[in-house]
Amino acid sequence: MKKRIAIFASGSGSNAQKIIEHFKRSPVAEVVLVLSNNPQAYVLQRADNFEIPSHVFNREEFYQTDGVVKLLKNLQVDLIILAGFLWLVPESLLKAFPNRIINIHPSLLPKYGGKGMYGDKVHQAVLDNKEEESGITIHFVNEHFDEGEVIHQSRFKIEPGDTIEVVKFKGQQLEHHNFPRVVEALLSKIKS
Numbered sequence: 603m604k605k606r607i608a609i610f611a612s613g614s615g616s617n618a619q620k621i622i623e624h625f626k627r628s629p630v631a632e633v634v635l636v637l638s639n640n641p642q643a644y645v646l647q648r649a650d651n652f653e654i655p656s657h658v659f660n661r662e663e664f665y666q667t668d669g670v671v672k673l674l675k676n677l678q679v680d681l682i683i684l685a686g687f688l689w690l691v692p693e694s695l696l697k698a699f700p701n702r703i704i705n706i707h708p709s710l711l712p713k714y715g716g717k718g719m720y721g722d723k724v725h726q727a728v729l730d731n732k733e734e735e736s737g738i739t740i741h742f743v744n745e746h747f748d749e750g751e752v753i754h755q756s757r758f759k760i761e762p763g764d765t766i767e768v769v770k771f772k773g774q775q776l777e778h779h780n781f782p783r784v785v786e787a788l789l790s791k792i793k794s
Contacts, residue, residue, distance in 0.1 A: 605631035605680040605789045610687040611638055613721075615645025616774065617685035617706060617781055622652050624782030631789050634677050639664065639689055664692060671698045680792050683785060684743060688720055691743050703743040704788065706781055708773045710755055711739040715748030725769045728760070735759050736769060738776045740784050754784045 607625065609618045615636075622633045636649035636656045649656040663669045671694055674682065684691070684705040691703060707715055707724075713733075714724045728736045737757035742750035756776045760769060 606678055607631055607633045607681050607683060608635045608674055608679045609633060609683045609685055611645040611685045612640050612688045613643055613686050615648045617777055618645050619648045620778045621782050621785060630786060668694055671695055681789060690747060701742055705741055705743050706777055707739045707748050710737045710757060711748055717747045722766060725766045733760055738773055756780050
């Protein structure tokens with residue numbers, strides 16, 4: 603039986619799309635739901651383009667009710683992927699899916715992680731501190747921002763004169779290449 607994936611995203615959803623495409627014709631797994639805290643998020647259009655159901659929730663539903671947990675349980679989700687999702691995951695969701703929630707972060711954690719560190723803010727901090735390299739981190743999610751156990755890291759060199767756009771592009775190339783493969787490797791270890 604195919605493993606079932608749910609993806610949480612707050613924005614554009616380019617990583618979500620790469621994962622959807624990767625598993626579109628896969629015998630291993632399928633994306634069964636895309637969730638967002640942002641009704642304007644482009645990821646919802648991407649889900650629609652692939653005929654994948656989506657669910658938009660607000661802060662109250664996410665933190666004060668078990669609606670999202672019940673939805674994921676009813677869909678028998680095996681793995682939850684955070685792909686540019688900006689809210690802290692509530693304890694109820696962590697308990698319902700222990701070691702089944704992963705996130706991708708656009709730096710080499712533990713550097714440049716934590717609350718408020720996402721997207722261009724991370725890349726700007728990397729440049730401001732004159733780092734010689736940056737990269738991506740895929741990690742398990744716990745009750746703190748960007749502190750869960752690291753599953754995978756990939757790095758790239760920062761060349762003199764690299765702009766924030768160049769750094770972002772290099773990082774996204776690594777994300778799009780590695781994220782679906784790491785997800786597939788993880789799924790192979792999950793017992794249904």
